[in-house]
Amino acid sequence: MHHLDLLLLFLLVAVTALTVLAQALRVPYPILLVLGGIALGFVPGVPHVELDPDLVLLLFLPPLLFHEAFFASVRELRADARTIALSAVGIVLATMAGVAVVLHAAVPDLPWAVAFAFGAVVSPTDPLAAIAIARRQGLPRRLIAVIEGESLVNDGTALVAYGTAVGVAVGGTFSAPEAVGGFAQDVVGGVAVGLVAAVAVGWVLRRMDDPVLHVTVSLGAGFVAYLPAEQLGVSGVLAAVVVGLATGHRVGELSSPAARLQGAAFWDVLVFLLNAVLFVLVGLQLPGILEDQDRSAGTLIGLGLLVAATVIAVRLLWVHTAPYVVRALDRRPQQVARRVGWRPRTLLAWAGLRGAVSLAAALALPAGFPERDLLVFLTVCVILATLVGQGLTFPALIRVLGVEDDPGPLREEYLARKLAARAAVDRLEQLRAEPWTRADTIDRLQGLHEFRYRRAAQRAGWLAVEDGDEDLHERSLAYQRTLRDVLDTQRAALVALRDEGRVSDEVVHALVRELDLEDQRLEI
The missing domain is CATH 1.10.287 (Helix Hairpins)
Known part of the structure; x- marks a missing residue:
């Protein structure tokens, strides 16, 4: 890639500017980053960016999955394991089948295997924007946990189905028993590799005292699970998820307070940058994709709207039908107590936003794949329709349905x-x-x-x-306001000493960090 240094500078400037604009407009930043990337892609002189799908799946996916799993609640995932499993497997397969049928009907010359491969491409969800909106609007924590849990698992389901369909499309044969067996092997193998990686990472972390090394090991943990799993032909996605869950669940015994503080700060910045760059790159792909299309604009737009509507409709239909089937089969009291009404389920259905994983899977289709350019374009359409269309209407839907935090x-x-x-x-x-x-x-x-x-x-x-x-809460807030004023005074005094040349910058940085840590404990 030419002028890599200029490209990196361009991406950092674009991410910063678009994120500031998103905060000013009170719009989830992934939405504005995609729209901004599309707009920037059409500006003359902007460097053409080609997103390497292997780079996305290898460089971006392991750390993002590890981080998401690390901070997930094992208790809540276990409590809603059935709901998450039905969504992560059932909705993926239903979406793949529904999209395949609709696309094959709209493009009759398209082989069935190709249609199913595309269905697998657009079936996994990207929870980032949905969760950001849900937390800002005060959505119940259980719904957020289900959205997170589904996204942790459905990538693995979708990529396994994707690999099977692509293999058939390029000359293989399909066998239902082999497909089911291969899926089970991927799941069991991915979980096993993740558990082994978790043991290895835990053993290393227990023997390290340096916070910097702790953060370094945590950065590599996702890759330690993902890469061996992929080499063994099992699910690297599930392996990265399992090592993240296991490590996060035992973080109290594996790391020191200093390591946890530094790690949290490091991961906040890293995950933001990875997600932000990915969403800008998704938007920048559209101009190049449009150049390779040989259909009319009207035909392309119509196909894009049709596929996006199918993706949304299948999810809505599943969420409002499958639970009733399960309820008829399972009437255990503990499951009856966890049932929710149609309003929370509607929000779960509307939270099925798509993102960078779908685009990476589409771009990873081999050269010469039937209708490859069309499938990539349709993938971008689905991302735009769900991320922008559903993402922008999600807050209004929460207010209309009246679902509040418990x-x-x-x-x-x-x-x-x-x-x-x-x-x-x-x-x-x-x-x-x-x-x-x-x-x-x-x-x-x-x-x-x-x-x-x-x-x-x-x-x-x-x-x-x-x-x-006495209102003890008000008394506490008054104390904290006083303490913060004192901390600010101490920081100013330290800076004055440095400016006078009486103490070094190193001393000031160390003492200011201590004051900052004390400040972070305050609630105001």
């Missing part, structure tokens, strides 16, 4: 804070008998944690507030 997660937080504070108070009482402790220190710390205990209990409603009682 108080359960917040009460869980208060419960955790209350019990942690009680554990600290009990431990301090035990430490009071130790000869090396000071009574005034124990009294001060005990008073602090007893206040935290009562504040959490009061906010959760477990501690009755009588007339004239």
Whole structure:
């Protein structure tokens, strides 16, 4: 690729400018990045960018999957395992079949295997924009967990189906038993490789004290699982997901506080840049794709709208029919208690946005593949229709349906804070008998944690507030405002000392970092 340095600079400038604009317009940044990429692609003089699909699947997918799985809740995934499995497998296969039938009917000369390959291309979801909207609108945490869980697994389902269909299209034969067996092998093999990688990564992390090395190992963890799985012919996607889930679930025992702080900051920046660059690159592909089309604009637009409508309709139909079939077969009380109404299910259906994985799969179609240029164009149409169309209407749909966050997660937080504070108070009482402790220190710390205990209990409603009682939450906020003012004063004093030449920049950076860490603990 020519002028790589200029291209990288262009991408960074474009990502920064478009993200700032997205924040000003209060639009999820993936939507504006795609639209901005399309607009920039038509500007004369803008470098032509060809997105290497192998680079996307190899360089971008493992760290993004690892990060998403690392911060996923194993408890919530386990609780909704059936819903997630039905979505991640059932919707993928239903979408693949529905799109194949519609596309073959619209383009009769298109071979069935090619139509099914395209159906697999547009079946996996990209949760980034949907989750960003859902969290901003206060969607219940359970729905967010299902959206995340589905996206963690459906990439593997779609890519396995994609590989089978492409193999048939380029001269192979299809056998249902072989396809089912191959799918089971990919799933079991991917999970097994992920578990082995998790053990290896955990063993390494336990023996490292340097936070920088911890972050480095975590960066490589997704690749440690993904690459061997792909070489063994099993699902690298599931392997990366499993190592992320296992490592994230045990992060407390595998890393130090310093490593966790540095790791969180590093991953926030890395994941943002990877996603942002990917969405801009998706938009930049459209001008080049249009150059290779030999159909009329009207025909292309019509096919694009037809395929996008099919993708959306299949998901809506599945979400509003499959649960009733399952309910008729499974009437266990614990499952009955977890049932939701049609409004949350509608939001789950509307959250099926497509993204970079679909485009990478389309671009990975081999040269000479029947109607390859058309399939790539239609993939971009589906991404635009779901990411932009559904993404922009998602907030309005949430408001119209009136689905609000449930108080359960917040009460869980208060419960955790209350019990942690009680554990600290009990431990301090035990430490009071130790000869090396000071009574005034124990009294001060005990008073602090007893206040935290009562504040959490009061906010959760477990501690009755009588007339004239002090609002402990307001008292805490007043204390925090005072503390932040003091921290700001200390930072200013340190900078003044540096400007006067009395202390070095190294000393100032170290002390300011300590103040910043204390500042981050504040809620205001």
